[in-house]
Amino acid sequence: MNSSRHSSAHAAPAFIVLTGFLGSGKTTLLRDFLDLPEAADTAIIVNEAGEIGLDGAVLADGGGDVRLSMLANGCVCCQGASDLAVAVEALLRVDRPEAQGPLRRIILETSGLSKPGPVLRSLGVLAEHRMPVSIVSTYDAARGRQLAAFPEALAQWAGAQALIVTKTDLLGPQARGQAGREAGAVNPLARVISGTQRGKALWDAIAAAGPRDAGFDPPETGSAEAGAHPRIGVFLVKMAGEPAYEALAAWLDNLAGLLGDRLLRLKGLVRTGESDVPLLVQSVGTLFSMPRPFRAAKLDRGSFIVVIARDTTLGDLRGVTPDLGMVVTTTAAGAFGGRKLGVGSRPGMAERVTAP
Numbered sequence: 582m583n584s585s586r587h588s589s590a591h592a593a594p595a596f597i598v599l600t601g602f603l604g605s606g607k608t609t610l611l612r613d614f615l616d617l618p619e620a621a622d623t624a625i626i627v628n629e630a631g632e633i634g635l636d637g638a639v640l641a642d643g644g645g646d647v648r649l650s651m652l653a654n655g656c657v658c659c660q661g662a663s664d665l666a667v668a669v670e671a672l673l674r675v676d677r678p679e680a681q682g683p684l685r686r687i688i689l690e691t692s693g694l695s696k697p698g699p700v701l702r703s704l705g706v707l708a709e710h711r712m713p714v715s716i717v718s719t720y721d722a723a724r725g726r727q728l729a730a731f732p733e734a735l736a737q738w739a740g741a742q743a744l745i746v747t748k749t750d751l752l753g754p755q756a757r758g759q760a761g762r763e764a765g766a767v768n769p770l771a772r773v774i775s776g777t778q779r780g781k782a783l784w785d786a787i788a789a790a791g792p793r794d795a796g797f798d799p800p801e802t803g804s805a806e807a808g809a810h811p812r813i814g815v816f817l818v819k820m821a822g823e824p825a826y827e828a829l830a831a832w833l834d835n836l837a838g839l840l841g842d843r844l845l846r847l848k849g850l851v852r853t854g855e856s857d858v859p860l861l862v863q864s865v866g867t868l869f870s871m872p873r874p875f876r877a878a879k880l881d882r883g884s885f886i887v888v889i890a891r892d893t894t895l896g897d898l899r900g901v902t903p904d905l906g907m908v909v910t911t912t913a914a915g916a917f918g919g920r921k922l923g924v925g926s927r928p929g930m931a932e933r934v935t936a937p
């Protein structure tokens with residue numbers, strides 16, 4: 582057979598983590614995606630918490646020639662890092678028929694109970710391959726509010742760069758629109774993709790979650806679907822001045838220390854006193870990326886950081902925040918612990934955070 586090996590002459594394939602709660606439609610999305618001709622340059626790794634590789638069997642049934650690996654002996658975020666590395670190495674080494682071209686992407690379907698932060702941590706073993714990593718999560722339209730009771734589901738939604746609203750065929754147009762707005766409320770940093778053509782939805786989500794050069798804007802305050810997810814707080818931290826890098830790093834440390842696994846996602850653009858170029862600061866869970874200069878950012882509206890956290894109040898943030906000239910608002914008009922957070926339902930209303 583005429584075949585060619587994936588070589589360093591080709592760009593490294595993208596690595597896409599497809600996450601989402603148990604039964605939220607990940608395998609169904611993948612199965613439809615694999616029917617698209619565009620999926621020919623894709624390989625799949627399926628991670629299931631149980632020992633029986635059922636999802637893999639479903640995919641193998643419809644996946645044609647697509648390469649499929651199974652990681653069926655436990656959740657990848659708890660114990661599967663080395664297995665994952667072996668599976669990826671094997672996919673990168675495999676001979677591909679000339680007609681198929683190089684491998685362009687590997688999709689890891691996580692178990693429905695995996696949190697994205699630990700999954701990303703386990704991907705550290707792949708650093709040498711320099712694969713751009715992105716996270717796509719399902720948002721089950723039929724059970725959105727119910728699933729918000731599970732910390733795993735909240736972490737999956739908040740960690741994603743793109744959210745696919747699944748099972749929309751079960752809803753009328755109004756409920757469908759509301760599910761989309763709820764997904765946007767839970768993670769204003771993510772692109773929300775909706776549509777009954779599942780394969781295309783996953784394709785669009787992968788494109789939307791990929792690396793982008795353009796900057797991003799702070800979400801509007803008061804724009805969220807009121808009360809959709811009372812356990813989730815979306816906080817917008819704005820900085821009037823330019824904090825010293827050390828002070829910013831100390832604040833991020835303290836925030837991660839205080840919130841622990843309640844910290845679901847953090848992303849912002851900050852101009853520090855040391856540099857004219859804004860820094861992109863971000864974490865998934867408590868796993869922080871190295872802050873990096875982000876020249877494309879305009880920062881017309883000043884430095885800002887978005888914090889998505891569960892079971893957290895403004896008072897919690899106030900407790901760890903030194904006086905860096907920060908102003909904190911919430912974008913959600915949600916109530917946590919049965920009481921209003923007190924800001925956010927009225928745009929522009931803010932509370933200044935000072936040292937405790």
Ligand SMILES: Nc1nc2c(ncn2[C@@H]2O[C@H](COP(=O)(O)OP(=O)(O)OP(=O)(O)O)[C@@H](O)[C@H]2O)c(=O)[nH]1
Binds near residue numbers: 606779
């Ligand atoms: N009506 C409808 N049902 C769906 C859709 N997507 C998935 N389902 C159903 O939901 C159930 C779970 O779907 P899966 O694709 O297996 O979900 P999953 O996220 O892979 O589940 P786990 O592997 O358990 O985490 C199955 O019965 C699917 O047929 C959809 O878009 N519409």
